[in-house]
Amino acid sequence: MQADDHPAEPEAVPRWILPAIVLGQVLATSVWFAANAVIPELQARWGLAGGEGLVTAAVQLGFISGTLVFALLGVADRLHPGRVFLGSALIAAAANLAVAAVPGSLEAVLAVRFLTGFFLAGVYPVGMKIAAGWYRGGLGLALGFLVGALVLGTASAHLVGALGAAWDWRLVLGTSSLAAVLGGLLVGRVPEGPYLARGGPVRFGGVLGAFRRPRFRAAVLGYFGHMWELYAFWAFVPVWLLARGFPVDETALLTFGVIAAGALGCAGGGLLARRLGSGPVALGQLAVSGLCCLASPLAFAAPEGLLVPFLLVWGVTVAGDSPQFSALNARHAPRALVGSALTLANSIGFAVTVASLALLAAVRYALPPAYLLLPLAAGPLFGLWFGRCLWRGAEGPA
Template identity: 85%
Template sequence: MPEADSSAQRRPEASADVEVPPWVLPAIVLGQVLATSVWFAANAVMPELQSRWGMEGGEGLVTTAVQLGFISGTLVFALLGVADRFHPANVFLGSALAAAASNLSVAGFPGMLEAVLAARFLTGFFLAGVYPLGMKIAAGWYRGGLGRALGFLVAALVLGTAAPHLVGALGGSWDWRMVLLVSSLAATAGGLLVWRVPEGPHTARGGPVRFGGVLRAFRHPGFRAAVLGYFGHMWELYAFWAFVPVWLAAHGLPGQAVGLASFGVIAAGALGCAGGGAVAARLGSGPVALGQLSVSGLCCLASPLLFGAPAGVLVAFLLVWGVTVAGDSPQFSALNARYAPRELVGSALTLANSIGFAVTIASLSLLAAARFLLPPALLLLPLAVGPLFGLWFGRRLWLREPDRG
């Protein structure tokens, strides 16, 4: 039985040095940032929601609901081959509009925790048609230089992730309904912006994809090494972002300083993404990804020793960690896109995202439990498992050809 429809529609082969219109990458980057603004919108209005629930806490539940929605959405999108059967910009627009509507629906029943969790789950589900599709659209335009292009794209997303910490630290007072409305309007604008980006010359359109067809990508040694390295990276990334404020607070930093330092540490990842993309143009995505993963792994192992350092030294150490913990992400994504079968790029990337975000649930849950079992100095040490795993199974990527373009 064939794994994919043999009538797959392919676009004409194009050379790696095809001229890309200068507005394409900025449009994709800005559209991605705007469309994913709904990802953390509920976190920004959490105090108001908590008061309506009559309870403290709930941040973990709301965040997990989005993550679980994203995992479910990416799995469904991958197994149905949505990213490869349909025009990617159309999928992006439809998903952005649905995510915007789901995000705004929280305003209709803020006092019902279950309803809010359901809305956040749907928001994450439809974001599965935004984040991976943006990477597919970029991959359709950039064969050479894809690592550099995705470096800028992910750098912008990292800054968006860090923004709630800055808002909280500066004590900004926002009307919670307005936050939801503005973020939903931004997602709509982002969807419309990317919708105007045509398919690139390297895009392939496939027919209906069977489960075995998507899994066929994992038979390629290059793709398998890249995706396993990516899973090791994901074990560390979101747990680090989530528990940096906890670690800083346990060190004794005051509340506002914790917020500002957390923003700086997470936002520093944008430098790793953009800078790593520039270096990848000369050295290749594989060495850059594994190099940054090595540094972040060493930071994991050194964290118990640095916990007792003066606040300035500790923050400087975390800034280095913040640069490298996120900086390898676009390079692993570029490697995944490069080594996936051309007619399955969208579905393979989407499935990799699904598994990667499932890995984040495991590491987040582990640290949530470890917080009450381990002394604060050891809290981040279990994150070292991810880089060690990724470096071992992705070691062949040291030898891959440079990502020139």
């Protein structure tokens, strides 16, 4: 039996299931950062100077609100998850396209971006629930490829900036919305897997009851420590590199490489989890990224030949633990509440990202540039301490 000590998935799992979920997730979540790619055009057209951070925060806050509502209503557990994914993707696509139609004000843009994030709550965590329904022993591997593809999508905006692509802003929004529709249609065809039960009405205490399970609680707290570091690192590594003296174009290209490297961590971690178990792989990558946080002041002064490999290692590990924590969360949640428990964990996790982003924004000019990323070490330290029981590859009691 493999290290995760769960029964292997049935031989009858259609081969198209995982590729469909992965591709559908990538397409549907393309609307997440679509507005970021057209910020300069929005600024020029509607005078949105200074709104870059607010546009990003609006999506994050919408996602947090959506995941909380979806979890408390038990949407992903009471309804067919494929249909939830499809409906959410269609509404998110419409809200994304609405940026081109709303009146020329920052408030209107923020409102439709919030709505986009809200319905992405029916896409990202619900996609993980669908995968959890088909894969048990191989869930860490499945989610490794799933999250790895999403990381590449996240990095693509920086690649566009690095290459200096000049697309019509309406085309960017329209293309991403069309992609979300296609992704919704693709995943909407995926049937429910054999490893999930349809739940009844979910009470607030019922979802929170999942946190009374020691291993679920350990996995979720480890995930929260990971989230403290992840998005703040992605957001502020360009600031850190510019302060280090990298030109703007090189900074964009290197930022793309650092973020995209996380796809290797996700896919490679999924392969390792088949042998070692999701717990050791997740905590091992969290430990390496935490050491990178602590070493960042020294790396800031290092020659470029050492700094770039250091950042690539950090990029691999800062994202590579994410699918394994998600696999652990799904594995140890109550069977009838997997969708809602995952959604609530996502909601709290993204709230943690808002706090770490706000902290770095507050200390950006108070700390020497070399020390800007050092506060992120608190997340890995927190996750390693509270998730320490997950070092055991075998599952043990939930």
